[in-house]
Amino acid sequence: MVPLVEVNDLTVRFVTREMTVHAVNGVTFSVSPGEVLCILGESGSGKSVTLRALMRLLPPRRAQITGSIRVDGEDVLALDAKGLRHLRGGLVSMIFQEPMTALDPVYTIGHQIVETIREHKGGTHAAARARALELLELVKIPSPERRLDNYPHELSGGLRQRAMIAMALSCGPRLLLADEPTTALDATVQIQVLILLRRLQKELGMGTIFVTHDLGVASEIADRIAVMYAGRIVEEGPVADVLAAPLHPYTRGLLASTVHGQSRDHDIDAIPGSPPDLRIVPTGCAFAPRCGMAIPQCRAGIPEERHPSPGRMARCIRVDAPVPAYA
Amino acid sequence: MNMLSPMPPPPVQDPRDRGGPAQPLMIARDLKKHFPVKSGPKGAVVRAVDGVSFTLFKGETLGIVGESGCGKSTLARLLLHLIEPDGGEIVFDGDPVAAPRGITVNALRRQVQMVFQDSYSSLNPRMPVRDSVAFGPYVHGKSRAVAREVAREMLLKVGLNPDLFGPRYPHELSGGQKQRVNIARALVIEPRMVILDEAVSALDKSVEAQVLNLLRALKAGFNLTYLFISHDLNVVRYISDRVLVMYLGSVVELGPVERIFTRPLHPYTVALLGSRPSMDPAHRIEEPPITGDPPSPINPPSGCRFRTRCPFAEAVCAARAPVLGDWLDRESHVAACHIHDPESGHSRAHGVS
Ligand SMILES: Nc1ncnc2c1ncn2[C@@H]1O[C@H](COP(=O)(O)OP(=O)(O)OP(=O)(O)O)[C@@H](O)[C@H]1O
Ligand SMILES: Nc1ncnc2c1ncn2[C@@H]1O[C@H](COP(=O)(O)OP(=O)(O)OP(=O)(O)O)[C@@H](O)[C@H]1O
Ligand code: SF4
Ligand SMILES: [Mg+2]
Ligand SMILES: [Mg+2]
Numbered sequence: 001m002v003p004l005v006e007v008n009d010l011t012v013r014f015v016t017r018e019m020t021v022h023a024v025n026g027v028t029f030s031v032s033p034g035e036v037l038c039i040l041g042e043s044g045s046g047k048s049v050t051l052r053a054l055m056r057l058l059p060p061r062r063a064q065i066t067g068s069i070r071v072d073g074e075d076v077l078a079l080d081a082k083g084l085r086h087l088r089g090g091l092v093s094m095i096f097q098e099p100m101t102a103l104d105p106v107y108t109i110g111h112q113i114v115e116t117i118r119e120h121k122g123g124t125h126a127a128a129r130a131r132a133l134e135l136l137e138l139v140k141i142p143s144p145e146r147r148l149d150n151y152p153h154e155l156s157g158g159l160r161q162r163a164m165i166a167m168a169l170s171c172g173p174r175l176l177l178a179d180e181p182t183t184a185l186d187a188t189v190q191i192q193v194l195i196l197l198r199r200l201q202k203e204l205g206m207g208t209i210f211v212t213h214d215l216g217v218a219s220e221i222a223d224r225i226a227v228m229y230a231g232r233i234v235e236e237g238p239v240a241d242v243l244a245a246p247l248h249p250y251t252r253g254l255l256a257s258t259v260h261g262q263s264r265d266h267d268i269d270a271i272p273g274s275p276p277d278l279r280i281v282p283t284g285c286a287f288a289p290r291c292g293m294a295i296p297q298c299r300a301g302i303p304e305e306r307h308p309s310p311g312r313m314a315r316c317i318r319v320d321a322p323v324p325a326y327a
Numbered sequence: 328m329n330m331l332s333p334m335p336p337p338p339v340q341d342p343r344d345r346g347g348p349a350q351p352l353m354i355a356r357d358l359k360k361h362f363p364v365k366s367g368p369k370g371a372v373v374r375a376v377d378g379v380s381f382t383l384f385k386g387e388t389l390g391i392v393g394e395s396g397c398g399k400s401t402l403a404r405l406l407l408h409l410i411e412p413d414g415g416e417i418v419f420d421g422d423p424v425a426a427p428r429g430i431t432v433n434a435l436r437r438q439v440q441m442v443f444q445d446s447y448s449s450l451n452p453r454m455p456v457r458d459s460v461a462f463g464p465y466v467h468g469k470s471r472a473v474a475r476e477v478a479r480e481m482l483l484k485v486g487l488n489p490d491l492f493g494p495r496y497p498h499e500l501s502g503g504q505k506q507r508v509n510i511a512r513a514l515v516i517e518p519r520m521v522i523l524d525e526a527v528s529a530l531d532k533s534v535e536a537q538v539l540n541l542l543r544a545l546k547a548g549f550n551l552t553y554l555f556i557s558h559d560l561n562v563v564r565y566i567s568d569r570v571l572v573m574y575l576g577s578v579v580e581l582g583p584v585e586r587i588f589t590r591p592l593h594p595y596t597v598a599l600l601g602s603r604p605s606m607d608p609a610h611r612i613e614e615p616p617i618t619g620d621p622p623s624p625i626n627p628p629s630g631c632r633f634r635t636r637c638p639f640a641e642a643v644c645a646a647r648a649p650v651l652g653d654w655l656d657r658e659s660h661v662a663a664c665h666i667h668d669p670e671s672g673h674s675r676a677h678g679v680s
Contacts, residue, residue, distance in 0.1 A: 042531035156620040186394035191602040192615040216604025220611050240608045257536035259561045260606055270536035274501040
């Protein structure tokens with residue numbers, strides 16, 4: 001199958017007079033139509049920057065981007081203004097953690113969805129309103145007719161998130177980008193929205209890139225997982241395989257340190273230390289200072305991709321080494 | 328530094344321990360806080376905390392869970408009298424707080440400290456962290472030199488090298504390091520009780536684990552009692568001895584941790600537990616345990632506040648508010664639900680204990 005998304009050796013640097021932040025340092029991945037790729041990683045690992053690069057949403061002056069991004073065959077980094085409008089208005093949609101960044105507080109939900117539809121697809125007001133109503137039904141907003149005339153602040157957090165999803169779906173995107181869309185929601189609401197997104201993604205056959213720092217969320221929605229650390233994908237593979245048998249020491253550490261049914265009699269296996277400072281270009285494995293398996297060669301150069309089995313990848317020179325007891 | 332031993336540390340007689348080990352460190356009875364709503368009908372109030380009662384025993388960790396806005400932080404601030412309760416009573420080690428024959432709010436605050444979620448805003452950005460930590464003891468009457476020395480020791484105990492980190496400013500620290508400083512600041516006063524309000528929630532998982540380990544070690548080392556507020560059920564299960572579940576300003580269930588997690592009584596607790604992601608892609612959650620969002624605390628539903636989302640709601644649930652039952656004991660496992668009250672008339676209530 002021709003991939004819907006192909007990202008090759010993407011780097012993003014933020015350059016100001018005072019400093020350079022190496023936010024994304026050579027990221028390569030692809031997504032097939034209808035597939036959900038979860039980008040999993042801790043704060044500052046470069047998840048949002050990677051996602052924003054796909055829609056060219058980074059500040060053009062400060063962000064220096066190299067590498068290539070193709071979405072549905074289009075060379076995203078080469079698009080002109082018209083091409084970008086097409087990309088953002090039809091091919092790709094994005095949903096965020098905070099729906100208020102996507103919704104305008106001064107217009108009703110209905111007005112905003114209708115305007116988005118008409119801007120990108122044309123048609124009459126009545127047709128767009130009928131479509132907006134359908135979309136609210138699709139995302140299971142109760143009493144959708146009434147909700148069309150609500151302002152964003154009149155909706156609860158969960159309903160606002162559904163309204164944003166409805167708006168993102170209004171132009172029939174082939175690729176959905178989701179940046180922690182359920183992180184701010186309550187537990188009982190989060191699972192509703194996750195199940196909804198999973199169902200819509202299947203029904204509509206959208207390719208999806210879903211950013212999260214939560215292993216549990218990834219396990220509910222991902223087909224594949226890409227684990228990011230310090231601006232690099234250090235491990236990738238089918239979700240069940242990565243969770244059951246992680247290859248990279250960082251992924252193993254992350255799984256062990258996530259509190260989930262551990263015995264109360266013991267400490268949790270925490271990863272020592274903290275993530276590296278991205279103002280400094282890493283010359284070896286960025287995880288080496290925290291890694292229990294590190295050997296001097298780890299710091300000598302950036303580990304290459306290794307593929308110990310089909311569909312699995314890890315950037316660690318010790319993937320084939322025996323795992324110490326703690327992992 | 329291994330302060331976690333398999334046996335509890337020998338009971339050190341704390342001169343401040345007035346009632347002995349059997350006397351609860353804190354009892355909260357029917358606490359209430361209603362905030363007036365500015366933009367709303369006249370007289371409208373947010374029932375942020377609406378009749379909360381519990382006991383906190385010496386040396387235990389009581390976890391408080393519940394969704395956003397259910398009143399966890401308001402409750403924490405009430406316990407420290409950072410805001411005035413509109414009703415109810417707090418008893419600290421046998422003494423009523425701010426009552427004629429009780430202890431003063433200042434005396435309470437010397438023994439109870441609080442650590443918040445937002446580790447950045449609670450530190451003074453223009454003060455090196457060693458001064459931030461020394462500030463408390465200095466205010467409480469220690470000389471500058473002594474305050475500095477206890478601050479050094481405390482930084483060491485939370486795993487920060489005082490020579491390396493002491494001179495730094497908050498913006499030069501990672502999130503986990505800042506949270507260690509906040510913990511140091513709370514503990515340097517030598518409190519008996521610490522309220523941790525989402526103290527690890529903003530941290531990355533790998534760092535959260537470090538801080539949780541630290542909290543457990545310090546608790547054993549300093550004979551502390553914790554009130555641990557979090558919306559993360561897995562973390563609460565790991566760290567708590569008992570758990571209190573809140574919904575819309577009131578307590579819906581209270582009991583020993585394993586009872587709550589393996590035999591929850593209240594339908595809301597069941598739904599909350601069932602909403603946790605599976606961590607197993609082969610067994611995903613297919614149906615959400617409950618639908619809808621929590622309603623507004625401004626006009627909470629009559630009777631049982633959970634009834635608008637409860638799969639078992641009946642007429643009696645709208646008519647009368649269920650009561651929590653006998654919550655005073657350490658072993659009590661109680662739920663405010665008509666199903667668990669044999670006398671309620673609910674069709675599912677047949678003499679369930
Ligand atoms: N506009 C910007 N200018 C400068 N630096 C930036 C900018 N946007 C992001 N960064 C930096 O790039 C790095 C990666 O940030 P990114 O937002 O991608 O992290 P993330 O993985 O999404 O983290 P989180 O889980 O906290 O959202 C961080 O060090 C961040 O401070
Ligand atoms: N000073 C205040 N004035 C008015 N309303 C308030 C005030 N403080 C809190 N509230 C309201 O009281 C309710 C309970 O808030 P509280 O912060 O205690 O909830 P919480 O359980 O800590 O939530 P979270 O999990 O989001 O921290 C909310 O509806 C909140 O909006
Ligand atoms: S390459 Fe070396 S340092 Fe990096 S994670 Fe693997 S073992 Fe650790
Ligand atoms: Mg992000
Ligand atoms: Mg709170």
